[in-house]
Amino acid sequence: MTRFRVSVHIVPRKGLLDPQGKAVADALHTLGFPTVTDVHVGRHLVIETSASDARQAEESVRDMCSRLLANPVTEDFEIAAVVAA
Amino acid sequence: MTRFRVSVHIVPRKGLLDPQGKAVADALHTLGFPTVTDVHVGRHLVIETSASDARQAEESVRDMCSRLLANPVTEDFEIAAVVAA
Secondary structure, three states: OEEEEEEEEEEEOOOOOOHHHHHHHHHHHHOOOOOEEEEEEEEEEEEEEEEOOHHHHHHHHHHHHHHHHOOOOOEEEEEEEEEEO | OEEEEEEEEEEEOOOOOOHHHHHHHHHHHHOOOOOEEEEEEEEEEEEEEEEOOHHHHHHHHHHHHHHHHOOOOOEEEEEEEEEEO
16 A cells, blocks of 8 residues: 555636635735736645555545535536646 | 636635544545645635736736735645646
8 A cells, every 4th residue: 555645626616706716806906916817716635645556546536526625516527637646 | 918727726725623534534534535644725716817928927827816805814825727718
């Protein structure tokens, strides 16, 4: 078993309202960044786990995302990186 | 001016308590993922902004992070990617 560090991005599904992103974009305009056109706010998770190889680590994190970490109705997730720790 | 999509990771500073990550790790153990050793939960922001080149876009997002998006006492941020949109 090798230890892997798996990074995951969980983001609001495209087309759904992202009120937090809207609030951040408005705040940035107020602070003097008028060039900002859009902001999306999601979560960045780094999961350290043991697995026999990188594919198995990724598979297991995908399973965690579907079952606990991402809301299947409102969020999408993607595995950003799998690196041996 | 070109439009750029800049991705940022904002994570709890190393060594500081990450109660949300601890809670997620515990929940994953309960759900049947005993191989998980550690979880860190941060934010993943995607900022769409206009700039004359990629370097200027990155510089401007760095400034946004220092001034609004990241808590300088408890969080670290890194620019994960700058792509032309």
